[in-house]
Amino acid sequence: MTQEYVRTDGRGVDQLREVTITRGWSAHAEGSALIEFGDTRVLCTASFESSVPRWLKGKGRGWVTAEYAMLPRATDTRSTRESVKGKIGGRTHEISRLIGRSLRAVVNLEALGENMITLDCDVLQADGGTRTAAVTGAFVALADAVEWARDNKRVAKRAEVLTDSVSAVSVGLLADNTAALDLPYAEDSTAETDMNVVATGSGDFVEIQGTAEGMPFTREQLNDLLDLAVIGTDQLTQIQKQALAE
Amino acid sequence: MTQEYVRTDGRGVDQLREVTITRGWSAHAEGSALIEFGDTRVLCTASFESSVPRWLKGKGRGWVTAEYAMLPRATDTRSTRESVKGKIGGRTHEISRLIGRSLRAVVNLEALGENMITLDCDVLQADGGTRTAAVTGAFVALADAVEWARDNKRVAKRAEVLTDSVSAVSVGLLADNTAALDLPYAEDSTAETDMNVVATGSGDFVEIQGTAEGMPFTREQLNDLLDLAVIGTDQLTQIQKQALAE
Amino acid sequence: MTQEYVRTDGRGVDQLREVTITRGWSAHAEGSALIEFGDTRVLCTASFESSVPRWLKGKGRGWVTAEYAMLPRATDTRSTRESVKGKIGGRTHEISRLIGRSLRAVVNLEALGENMITLDCDVLQADGGTRTAAVTGAFVALADAVEWARDNKRVAKRAEVLTDSVSAVSVGLLADNTAALDLPYAEDSTAETDMNVVATGSGDFVEIQGTAEGMPFTREQLNDLLDLAVIGTDQLTQIQKQALAE
Amino acid sequence: MTQEYVRTDGRGVDQLREVTITRGWSAHAEGSALIEFGDTRVLCTASFESSVPRWLKGKGRGWVTAEYAMLPRATDTRSTRESVKGKIGGRTHEISRLIGRSLRAVVNLEALGENMITLDCDVLQADGGTRTAAVTGAFVALADAVEWARDNKRVAKRAEVLTDSVSAVSVGLLADNTAALDLPYAEDSTAETDMNVVATGSGDFVEIQGTAEGMPFTREQLNDLLDLAVIGTDQLTQIQKQALAE
Amino acid sequence: MTQEYVRTDGRGVDQLREVTITRGWSAHAEGSALIEFGDTRVLCTASFESSVPRWLKGKGRGWVTAEYAMLPRATDTRSTRESVKGKIGGRTHEISRLIGRSLRAVVNLEALGENMITLDCDVLQADGGTRTAAVTGAFVALADAVEWARDNKRVAKRAEVLTDSVSAVSVGLLADNTAALDLPYAEDSTAETDMNVVATGSGDFVEIQGTAEGMPFTREQLNDLLDLAVIGTDQLTQIQKQALAE
Amino acid sequence: MTQEYVRTDGRGVDQLREVTITRGWSAHAEGSALIEFGDTRVLCTASFESSVPRWLKGKGRGWVTAEYAMLPRATDTRSTRESVKGKIGGRTHEISRLIGRSLRAVVNLEALGENMITLDCDVLQADGGTRTAAVTGAFVALADAVEWARDNKRVAKRAEVLTDSVSAVSVGLLADNTAALDLPYAEDSTAETDMNVVATGSGDFVEIQGTAEGMPFTREQLNDLLDLAVIGTDQLTQIQKQALAE
16 A cells, blocks of 8 residues: 555545535434445435335344445535436446345344345435445444344344444556545546445455456455455444444 | 414424535535425435536526435334335326426526526425425525536526526315414325325415315315415525525 | 407407217217317226225225226327326326316215226327316216116115216416416416316315416416306306216 | 028018118218118218338338227227226227228229328227128228329329229128128127128128137038128128219 | 248248247246247247136136246347236237137146146247247246156146147238248238238148238138148157157 | 365365367467366457447447347357347446456457457356456457457557457355365355456456455455466466467
8 A cells, every 4th residue: 555645635645535424314214324434425214114025024034235325415516316217227227136145144043033124315415425325324224124123022122123224435556556445436437446445343244246357357456455344344333332322 | 374283293284394405415416405394304405517418408598306215224224225116106207206306396497598407305204295395495506506516607696597496385174174384294194185295485376286185175275285285385585594694 | 367368279268169978989888978169089997896995895885986097198208107007196196186086076975985986088089278178078987887786786785875066177368467267288387387176066175286387377268268267167067967967 | 502591671682781881971981881780780981191100111012900999888898998997909900900901802002102091990889790890891992082182183093093993891600600791799698609791892702701600611511601792792792882883 | 822922031831931839948947948930039938837817716727827028139139028018918918819719729628637737938039039938948848847746746647738739830921912920020011911820730720810911812822821830840849749758 | 274175176275177168169269269267158249340340430449349148048048149138247247347347357458549449258158267268268368359450450460459368267165164275066056256357467356346245244254366377367368378378
């Protein structure tokens, strides 16, 4: 890691942008959090339902799923609504699935019972890292919904529904091959390699998605990126803990 | 109007809920406003584009259009995303069209030139009156986008693009036939008659949509409702002026 | 109201076009009517089904719903079929919902029992006022379907299913601000304000939808329009009665 | 052919149902015909457009195409609209393509020039044989649209656009293997074999579609069916001529 | 039939292309066959399911259905996937329905019991005659699936599920009006008349679909075409028998 | 890595399944390969087109894209066609995008000129690793299409279009946490962690996608998996070279 590189916002390559989590932003949802990674702003709501999808009926287990979407003017240029197009794009699908898998990795679905929690992650404003902000914020909303369910006796108290916490961060090789943490849009759109890492509070990996957008990357560069990612997810774990402690 | 009726939130029948308009909520849009009517919260963004739909090309006129949508958990019960269903529902269509028509009523499309402004009204939280809040907030976002376009020489300075302001409010006959202004969800869902009124800053009507959900209504009741609506839109006009003056 | 204005078809401003209702036009439907308002021609069929939508099951109430559509060459220029586009447009949705609401306003859904009546209103030829003709004709088809159901012991005889009749008419401010009744396409497409009024046989309002297409309208103009509308719906009520008496 | 068989409507096995063609039923279309084969009633409109689909541009030839559809309550049981389902069913597609091919068989597309005629065949009431009635009626509407185009100098007068006439009829093997002409729904739904034959006015075949719904059919039975079909299309050709002569 | 005509591949006008059937090409399906008619290559799989569509439940009968599709680059020019377009085209629908009807003509649905067999016919490479190859190959896959079902006691042994075999072939009038059997793409695309004939192993007809693409055809030409078709289906019946005997 | 673990097919944990590449399987495509990884069988075709998507027009660069799909009975249980569902699922989208990105990583889009190559990867039979087989086979089809384009002077000869080769393999932590290479379905469906690695012929990474399906994985386990993946992609590179040398 070359510390000399000057980032557009003056951060060190191993620094997160300012992260803010506002719990309970939504009056109706069983859990909710507005999470901000710099200018990226994602509203995460958790909806608890006392039923499961048909394919899970009668198996004594619950389900956690997620849907990601962007408001049309969350980005610099307005994009057409997917509801207007009549179909969901590949990117949306991919990210929704990633968020769902990431959260299920820390949920004991048996302890959840035959209930379903749906996490809606709507990007109100985008500046890079929307999917990682979504995973991180969705966990907080999920934790609150699980708490709500326990308080309202919708799940058994005995077993722990959440086995760990989970957060996510992006890392990347900038144009000059400097490895950097938490890329805003300006850096992300010109990065050689872009990687999203999802990790548990205990520090293990749930998901690693690294893509060479320009030059293929070496094993050594991969290691540098993972080192940075772990710094990021460790800090996000702390921020989640503080938010949930308030 | 029986003033004795006690509303769920203690308001008089001719009082608006607390209305807040936060201009510039979105970093990317040419104009934006987060508008709140009590617990109803709508994010309105205005996107300026230097082109018009195909059917308007070469006619020297611009276009203003709107799209309304609700986040899945804006309401008490989660609803399926229209993007997931693959089609837009009738209610969404109706409201989007209403907002577009309402705004165009105060726009000089010739003065706008061959440019298009799209108003996205996304309901982040719903408690009745989302369409009227959307119209009222969208006007503020539109005014800012027009200002932006003038500052950036995207429209000619000579002619006024906006000929007036526009706002909207709901009125209704509550369960006991009391006429009341600005109905929250609890009142709206049990009202006998529900009416949305869109009016200009000068006090003329742009749109009146009154529907008997229960008993048909009389000409006299209609007059009572319109009296209340005018009180509401007059106040909303003032609130818009203040917001735009800041 | 200026009576001097000469309408394209020579009518007085307070006169309906010739209205014809042909009951039983369809051999299969439980009720049907071909209704004509001048050159506007709408086929209305009522289909009775001994079941209700899922969300109504077990509640002891029935449902009345409507679907409006236009044949592709009902209008001067051929329009693409909505089945070919793969989706229903906003206008179609809006009108279908209006017809359904209008009819339900005069139906005792409890007396209907757990049965559903679907009104299909297909515009075979269009010349303005298709939605108001559809409401007016659909009521006749509905009345026949209710009669059929009583004759065939599909609903209990004791309670009245229909609490009143319902009809609809359009009114508008023509280009010179003259208020006029029952606008054909030529007048409707250049009107300053366009209003559709749905009223019961007893003369109360079920729905009022007024839209300023050009200049916003004043309270006084609104009153003039409502006066004309009431003249129209009163006459349509008589025409419905005659048709049902034959 | 056993002449002893008694048909539901008392016809001989080689008799058509009463066929009526009402030209000019639609005020807007360049050509139109309401055609009735007994209780089957199809509205055929021809829309002339001075352009061709993109794949034909610049080739000096025109195009004739058709769209078939059924009103939801054309049949005994209401069927869901294809616009509501969001897609066109296989049967609709098949019949639309059949009508288009049948008409193009008698059109000189070069003589039509770069123009397109779309035939809309909407079944208002169905009692078997809707596709054959549609072909037969669509030809009349097409002939009128071609005439309109010649009168309005939209096609060159020198060459003949129509090279022949075209009509269609159904034949089938009834439940007892009797071959019969022009099957109503009651016979069609229980027939062993169902065949639709499209023929020119000169008596040649444009399309033969025979399907064994029950028992496979022999070469001899096929010949019997074709004999009957030719009787039918010969008569339909006369009826078309009379209609066009009026 | 003029035997002098020289076909592009040197065959006689009454000769099939080389036909190959590879049974069991798919490891997972209950029955499967890769069938080749010259360069046309269709993979047919039969999937057995112990349930029937909802409309057949409780009627003691089974169902056989088919779905036809083409890989995007089965043809000379790549075509857009129907999954990407979001809808199935008319041609695909038509052929899927033809294959399903053809197979059901030789299935005793009562003997099948409340089970469903779905035939998927995917064209891996196309050179004319894909639908007839699909019918012919699908029968072999179906026969194996029925055998599997009997071996696995999924259908009763007593009654015969298959009442006969079924195969299909194309015939056509080439550009010079020569009647010819089994047309490859080069001949098919320029043929005056194109006909597909589906026949049972016993030599009766299940389906005849003849279309004049150019000149209408006479009764005599039809007879010539049917003579050739019978030669073709007789040979295909033998080839199916050999394949099933191996 | 515990070498003691006995795999279902007796392979060592660092052994690929038998890999076969049949070049030129398709008669029509500019490049094609049928690739088999054990029982997984994917048909890859490359379609060359002398144009680019609209957003690339006039930029002097080409495009390489991919579409992945599965035949309905490629798997043990038949799945509904995406064309029938009317939309493409998230998994399909994800894999199509992965294949496209992987191939573009080794293509010099400037050297390709304003041309597009579309890789269709259709899974004819699935037994785990379909996306990695698709990437590996698609590269061979792509190489042949590039060669075809050079031979036919559709791209300039001077610059190299392909900068390297690319292949992909799956690795995973089996149920007992043994790291293993190239997982068939039986292992993949019960693996704790599943990882797909795309690498260039030179040994650098293009894409790493690792997902904890069960327990989160440690940095050490990640390293073991990457070691195995590199063994796999090195061998696949050799197999590709041999196939292309034939």
